[in-house]
Amino acid sequence: MIASKGALALLRLALRRDRVVLPVWIAVPAVVVAAIGSALADLYPQAGRRAALGATVTSAPALRALTGPVYDTSIGGLTAWRAVTFVTVLAALMSITTVIRHTRADEESGRAELVGACVVGRHAIVAATVLLAGAANLVLALVTALVLAAQGLSVAGSLAFGLAAGGAGWVFAGVAVVAAQLTEHARTGRGLAVAALGLAFVLRASGDATGDEAVSWLSPLGWAQRVRPFAGERWWAVALLAGTGLALVAVAAVLAGQRDLGAGLVAPRHGPRDAGARLASTPALAWRLQRGSLLGWSAAFAVAGGMFGSLAQSVGTIIQDNPRLAAMLALMGGEGALVDTFLATVLGLLGLVAGGYAVQATLRLRTEESALRAEPVLATAVRRASWTAGHLGAALAGTVVILAAGGLAAGLTHGIRAGGPAAEVPRLVAAAVLQAPAGWTLAGLAMLLFGALPRLVALAWAALVAFALIAQLGELLRLDDRVMSLSPFTHLPQLPGGTVTAGPLLWLTGVAAALAVAGVLAFGARDVSGD
Structure with a gap:
């Protein structure tokens, strides 16, 4: 508790700093999901047409690589198929940028040192950032679920969709906070986290295209899809996302105790003393x-x-x-x-x-x-x-x-x-x-x-x-x-x-x-x- 003293005050400060950008990050996925659901309802009102679309995707490895498998051909199932990858990627990017901004970037700019000179615990900044990212993903999940439910879709499926997106964002918040402990520069930490997101997408796409479930399960984006909103929801997959995020945050807390403020666990390579002619x-x-x-x-x-x-x-x-x-x-x-x-x-x-x-x-x-x-x-x-x-x-x-x-x-x-x-x-x-x-x-x-x-x-x-x-x-x-x-x-x-x-x-x-x-x-x- 002492190590995180002052975290709530820093959380309020972070909310003030992000009072514009975070609502935008949350609103965009909600608007996209609402638009996709409405468009699919207009384009595929008949069950037969929706079934034909589902069969097309199921038999097309290339399509599955781009958008994932179709688990149900209802309007809700098709909305989840078309939107879940897009929304989870947005949630992950929101988490990565938010975490790096309030941790590694503040250390690099000197803001964290000024804050640390006040009466705050050693891990207060990281704790406040984790709380901010977790709250943002939870709000994103609830807003997205409300938007889907407002379109007449089932409450359980809508909530599963929102929690799948927010859960994936939470996992990559954990990835970003670990990356922030490893690197000395915000650009490098952000690059590592985004690279992890890219790898997750490639694994998910490869597994879905080939039908190899084991490969798809290697990716948090694949876990989010396999929550299966509107198609027999798997709530334990939501728990898997939440638990993985918590585990990564715990790892980051351990790593944070092994380094000095402003330094990363992986020291940057020193260049030559004198610059070359090039x-x-x-x-x-x-x-x-x-x-x-x-x-x-x-x-x-x-x-x-x-x-x-x-x-x-x-x-x-x-x-x-x-x-x-x-x-x-x-x-x-x-x-x-x-x-x-x-x-x-x-x-x-x-x-x-x-x-x-x-x-x-x-x-x-x-x-x-x-x-x-x-x-x-x-x-x-x-x-x-x-x-x-x-x-x-x-x-x-x-x-x-x-x-x-x-x-x-x-x-x-x-x-x-x-x-x-x-x-x-x-x-x-x-x-x-x-x-x-x-x-x-x-x-x-x-x-x-x-x-x-x-x-x-x-x-x-x-x-x-x-x-x-x-x-x-x-x-x-x-x-x-x-x-x-x-x-x-x-x-x-x-x-x-x-x-x-x-x-x-x-x-x-x-x-x-x-x-x-x-x-x-x-x-x-x-x-x-x-x-």
């Missing part, structure tokens, strides 16, 4: 700071691309028995031949995720400024425009690199199964790289926010989530064309299988350039600060 320019410095993140993202994209590429050929084997599958994949955003439609859908998802890399890499500028590392650099002969251009260039080029890695892996695995890797690799690499202009647009927006409104750079992440919702669910929700056009991802060609029009790509590139230039100019006109 670090004599701002682009070289930006590359040095960004290379670890870029390599990690590239490896993750290669794994995901290879897995989905190996599944693509299985789509073609079921076209004759499942004529509705083409319509289903078209609803998800694809066009053209069935296998190409699946690949286009997968590459579109990779393009959305690459937008996250573009935002993260660009906002490294804000990290450097907040940590007071920008001022010493800019106090030399380095111009502001040159410094920002180095990081922005790394973000733009890195977006292309990670997409190419995903396309290369997908082309190799699909080509080997289809018997023509020499033909598949070039076209899938090209299809993947052509997703980059949408990511560049997000990088430009992040640059503008950094330059003009540095305290609101989180809006770049909000824009990514909004654009992803529009791109992935806009057709299902029958959004107006004017709303659909707001997302840069809806203007990308659906490749392979579609046609390439230079106009939208040039427009997106031009918008990205205009936003980036405006951001660079705005940064040149404001003061540099560490707040």
Whole structure:
């Protein structure tokens, strides 16, 4: 109790700091679930049509990899099938960002040291953060359950859905608090936690695609699906999520007692005393700071691309028995031949995720400024425009690199199964790289926010989530064309299988350039600060 003294006061402070962002994190999944449930009720009012949809998904390994299995063909069951993965990923991201922000990021900025100088226990900050993350996930679970129940779905199924999403978020809160003890920098801790989330998605997708339940059960996202809302709820799976989160928090408490404030259990590697000639320019410095993140993202994209590429050929084997599958994949955003439609859908998802890399890499500028590392650099002969251009260039080029890695892996695995890797690799690499202009647009927006409104750079992440919702669910929700056009991802060609029009790509590139230039100019006109 002494070690966590003052935790409730710190919890109130954390709630005040997150009074805007946490309600948004909670509201978005609730709105998405409500929209999906309403859209499915309109599109599939007859039980026969819902059963046909369920049969299509059950016999399509590639579809199961993207969205998971269908356990029940009622409106509630189909809503859970379509929404549970999306909502659990959002809950996990909410938990990761919240935990790292209030633990490792505060230690890195010095806030935690100031708080620790007051009358608070050694573990008060971690305790307050865990309480905050747990409360946020519980509220998310209850709000989501109320939204589903308000649509006339069963209370038990609605509560199971909400607890599955909140439980998955709670598990990744535990993952994030453990990562915060291991690393010395917030960026590294956040990267470890997000990498764990990516691994969980890959395990879940692989297990569902192959029908190997043992592999799916290795993933907390798979546990959330197997709560089976509206399909004979498994409440013990909810208990598994809750218990795993508690176990991870306990591990983090033990680890926290083994380290000093501000330090991580894994000490960063010391570099050479003197910088080499290759670090004599701002682009070289930006590359040095960004290379670890870029390599990690590239490896993750290669794994995901290879897995989905190996599944693509299985789509073609079921076209004759499942004529509705083409319509289903078209609803998800694809066009053209069935296998190409699946690949286009997968590459579109990779393009959305690459937008996250573009935002993260660009906002490294804000990290450097907040940590007071920008001022010493800019106090030399380095111009502001040159410094920002180095990081922005790394973000733009890195977006292309990670997409190419995903396309290369997908082309190799699909080509080997289809018997023509020499033909598949070039076209899938090209299809993947052509997703980059949408990511560049997000990088430009992040640059503008950094330059003009540095305290609101989180809006770049909000824009990514909004654009992803529009791109992935806009057709299902029958959004107006004017709303659909707001997302840069809806203007990308659906490749392979579609046609390439230079106009939208040039427009997106031009918008990205205009936003980036405006951001660079705005940064040149404001003061540099560490707040």
